Amino acid sequence: MYLNADDLTPLYMQVAEWLELEILNGSLQSNEKVYSQYQLAEMFNINPATAAKGLSLLAEQNLLYKKRGLGMFVAPQAKEKIRAKRIKENLQQLVLQLVAEAKRLQLSQAELIAMIKNVDLPKEE
Amino acid sequence: MMSLSTVNLLTNARRQFNYKLKANAGLFVSLLAVQMLAALLSANGTVSIGWGTGNSVAYLRLISGDVIIIFSLLWAFTAGLTVAANAQRYDFVFVTNRLSSNLSSMAVLFILSAGGGVSATLCGILLRAFLIITKDGFIFTNISPYVLLIGICSAVLYSLLFSAVGYFLGILAQRNKAYAILLPALFLGLLFVEARSVGGTRHILSVIHFFIRESSLLIFALKILLTVALLYGAAILIASKMEVRQ
Amino acid sequence: MTGIFAGGLIIIIVLISAGHFVISRIKPSLSQTRIFVGIYLLLLIFAVAAFYCLDKTGSALVLENRGTGENEFQRFLETGRVEYLKGLRKLGRWSFTYRGQDLVLRSADKEHFWTTVVVERKEAGDETIEVICYTTGLQLPETDNPPLVKLKDGQLLLTNPPPVEINFYVAGYDFTMTQFTAGIDANNVSHELAQSILGNQIVLVRLPGHLQLIVDETVSVVEQK
Amino acid sequence: MKNVECNRLTKKYGSIYAVNDLTFSIPENSITGLIGRNGAGKTTLLKMLAGFLLPSGGTVRILGQNPFNNLQVAANLIFIDDELALPENMNLGEILDTAATFYENWQPDIAYGLLDYFSLDLRSYYQQLSKGMKSTFNVILGIAARCPITIFDEPTVGMDAAVRKDFYRALLKDYLQQPRTIILSSHLLGEIEDLLDSILLIDAGKKCLHLSMDELRSYAVGLSGNSKLLHELVKEEDIIFRQQLGKDKIYLVVRNRKIDFSAARFKGLEIGPVPANDLCVYLTAKHKGGIDDVFKHS
Structure with a gap:
């Protein structure tokens, strides 16, 4: 590893x-x-x-x-605490960046949400 | 905390001795080569003396192990040089300090000298045995086992002396490479000065006489051992402040 | 002397440097070293065993017990008495019956006869001439080289044996041995040794007392006193 | 306890200082990287630590003792450099057996195991090995000896990438089994960075830095943005490295003074960490602009 x-x-x-x-x-x-x-x-x-x-x-x-x-x-x-912490620190930061980038590219909120919905993550094993 | 090793000087010197005996083992092979060469050179005899009774002439070819022993002593000298040079190179790869390195070198040189002295004398016997078997008209002085033992002892003592001189000079040369050129030059210079001063003091000759004119084996042994101790003591002193250049 | 000595030392130094150069290039592995040294040790042990076991009586020369022979030979020459010579061996013996009144003693081939002739008188009326060749030398095949003796027409003819050259190897002590024993240093062995090996030959001629002997100039004769 | 202590250590060759006034100490059971450019004095320093060289000034203490000509220190210290002077008539197996007699903690299984793993034949001879294989054999000696003080001077010279990686892993695994004080010198930090507790950076015989790896990572920050703006924000003496990026854009590596640059962020200033290896290169460079300085005026 x-x-x-x-x-x-x-x-x-x-x-x-x-x-x-x-x-x-x-x-x-x-x-x-x-x-x-x-x-x-x-x-x-x-x-x-x-x-x-x-x-x-x-x-x-x-x-x-x-x-x-x-x-x-x-x-x-621990699990709950980590989840809360990561939502607060990581996810919110990512969302902020996401929104900022969408804004720079003049993407509407609806379009952005649609994009998020369409993301097809491979299933984790 | 990792436990620290403590090591006794003599224990370490013994380990170094085992290691160095192997590292310098090649010297035994060169000894063998030197003695074989010397035996070959001696096989036809050195001086030839003729004696005639009118119609018959007898030619005497004198055989002795002298050349073998002299060659072996020169070997002992170079063995001293080699052990000194190798000590500087190989010893400090593994655990040692200067004193331990010197002590183990001395032990190695002692073994080498013993091997050199014994084999040189026995190689002389080999030469005689070879000539008895192969040549007609061989006449020899019977060497009694007692005389053989005396010969071996004195050859070993001479070898000790030669190897100690070589070791001392080798350490000196390790200390400063300039000595490697300076010392032979000084020695030769002294020789020429001595050669020219006819009636004057002849130090080198008197040093040699100090050893070769001694007819008591016991006093001879004392002289040799004392000289060897002085040489090794000086070598230890010189080496103690030396850096290791790997 | 010191000059030679210095020269010798320079040669030794050169030898050492050359040897050191060669030796430092001999790099056998540890296992090879063990094999070499093992074989060499066996060879040496074998040689020592051989040296002490070989039958050396045949050609043994115990140098210490060997006199020079010079004085004895001198006394023999003065007296003609064979008993002054130690360790005589007979090399040959000839016997002739002779009834003549005089005898010429000469070398057979006009050459000088090398060996000293000793004349011993027997009682008168004996009709035999005896010739015995002795040597003080070692008993070796090469040294047994007697002259030829013939009796012909009232002449005792002596012929030098064909010349021989004998090569000997003489091994003394090593210098490491002589330094501490009063032994024989091979390098100090000189002509005396060669002489004692080859020895002196004499021809003893025993003549009837009444016989008139005429000696040719080619032969040296010592009359026994 | 400090296993290695140097106080104002100096080594002079003629008028040249190979090691100049070094003061530092290394605690027991740690891995320290000695980083410096070629000729920075790494080998001289390590040989003084190993007791091979005599300092011209200052003191060295290994396990509380002067290492020079010291048997007790020698018994607890192994010094491995890129080419060991090993007897030419002994094969690798014989050398390992000899080493085993000298080191009380010697691990024959590890030695033979590593030799086998790296495809080194016990019957081959050291002088006939390639450069990389020699280095491999050297590090096997260094690892298997398990000396409380283990010094590697440029141990990976000539090794290929895979062997280097295996060596570092072997070193780490053995360190985990038997922690000890390891000093590892290299001119490059990159490969050994993860292994280290701390790094000692020297330049021209002098100490540049002696920091833990975490301290090193926050030692400096990289800033890029408008050159005018940056020069207003940053003090000249804090600049470690400078690179012109565009017409008036610049990249600076500066000493991290914990200044809050967040206000400047909105003016297009980008802030980032500096890779440890790059930082070491910048710190030991003669010119703040690196190689670019040479070509500046042409």
């Missing part, structure tokens, strides 16, 4: 984001143990300190909690 080296988002944030997605899509359930920094380091071929930083970023947001001597676990409400 590789993180995007060209992406200029710091590596630890990329790790955090990957973990968020794992929680969102249900790969990691509430109260389930998450990967250790060493496992993450090995999975992504990165320095374990970087991986640890990604983990602590999520812990700071109370998405993960620490059990002494056992490692990090997914917090009970």
Whole structure:
């Protein structure tokens, strides 16, 4: 598994984001143990300190909690919190850009909505 | 915290010795080549003396292992140079310090000298045995096992001396390449000065006499060991501040 | 002396440099080294065993016990007494019956007869002439080279044997051995050794006491006293 | 605990400073990248750390001791450079067996495993290997020795891309199994960036930066926009790199002073991060405009 080296988002944030997605899509359930920094380091071929930083970023947001001597676990409400956070931060930002671009291209609101409706995402497995 | 290794000087010197004996093992093959060459050169004898009784003439060809031993001593000298040069190159790839490197070099040179001295003397016996078998009219002095043992001991001691001189000069040359040219030049210069001063002090000759005119094996051994200790001590002192240029 | 010595050392230095150059280019692998050294060691051990096991009695020369022979030979020449010579061996013996009153002793072929002739007188009336050839040399096939002796027309004819050249290898101690033993240094072995190997030959002629001997100038004769 | 400490470390050759007044320290169990251009003094610095060279001034402390001629430091440190002086008569297997006698933490399984993986024959000889294979063998020694201080000086010279990638992964995996202090020198940061905890950037023997990788990523920002506007916003001394983009458009890399540029964003100013590797190149360049400066007046 590789993180995007060209992406200029710091590596630890990329790790955090990957973990968020794992929680969102249900790969990691509430109260389930998450990967250790060493496992993450090995999975992504990165320095374990970087991986640890990604983990602590999520812990700071109370998405993960620490059990002494056992490692990090997914917090009970993590999935909902992540969803709310991403809607607020990512999606709204994207919508803003979307609308701004539509405006630049003089696309009407109705046309934009139609475009959104027509998007046919390949089904995730 | 990763546990740190601690290492004892002698333990490390022993490991270095095992390593260097292998790294310098090629010297044994060159020794073999040198002795074979020397034996070949000696096989026809050195000096020929004729004696006639009117109608009959006897020609004597004198055979000895001297050439083999001298060649082996020259080899011991170059072995000292080589071990010194290789120590600078190979030793510091693995764990060592200067003292350990020097100690292991000395042990290696001791083994090389022992091998050189023993094989040189035995190669002389090989030469005699070969001539007894292949030549008619062979006359020899019977070398008793006791005399053979004395010959081996003294050849080993001479080899030790030659290798230690080579090692000392080799370390000096490693310290500064200029010595590699300076020292032979100085030596030759001294020789010519000595050659011209007829009645004057002849240091080099007296140094040589110091060793070759000693007829007691025990005192000879003491002289050699003392000289060798001085040479190695000087080599250790010179090397201790030397940088490693890999 | 020092000049030669300096020259020698320069040659040695050149030798060392050349040797060092060659040696530094010999780079056998560790396994090759083991094979070479192993074979060489076996060869040396075998050679030492051979050296001490070979039957050396046939040609053995224990140099230490060998006198120079010079003094004895001198005394022999003065007295003509064979017993002054040590380690005599008989090389040949001839016996003739002779009834004449005088005998000419000469070399057969006008050449000088090299070997010293010793004349011993027997009692008068004996009718046999005995000729014995002795040598002080080593018993080697090459050194057994007696002259020819013939009795013809009242003449005892002596013929030089065909000339022989004998090559010997003499092995002494190495310098490492002589330094600490009072042994034989091969390089110090000189003519004396060659002489003692080849030895001195003499021809002993035993004549009846009454016989008148005429010696030709081609033969040197010592009368036994 | 600091495993590596240098204080005002200097190495002079004649009148030339190879290493000039370096002060830094490296904590235990970390991977540090030593980055600098060719001739920046990386090798000289590392050889002083390894105790091979004697400093002209200042001090080095490895595990709290002076490494020069120090057996205890030598036992805990391995220095791997691009061509090791190994005996020519010993084959790779014999060299590995020898190394095993010297290093107490030696991992024979890893050594033989890696040798096999990289298709190196135990019976072949070091001097007959290609440049890349030599480098591969060197790093195998460095990894398998598991020394508390492991120094690699330009370890990947001559390796092809696939081997380099495998080496970095092998190094990381072994580091995860047995954390230690690793110093990795390179003239390029790009490949090793992800592995590192921190980077030490040196230029002409002097220390440029010693930062953690995250600090490095936020060390500078890239700005592009109207040159007049940018020069009003940015102080001259903060400019690290400058590139003319169009007639009056300019790209600047500037020291990140946490200035809020959001107001300027509406005036067509674009703000972006600077790749760490580029930043290192800019920081060690002689001219702020890079190679373009040479052609400026022609």
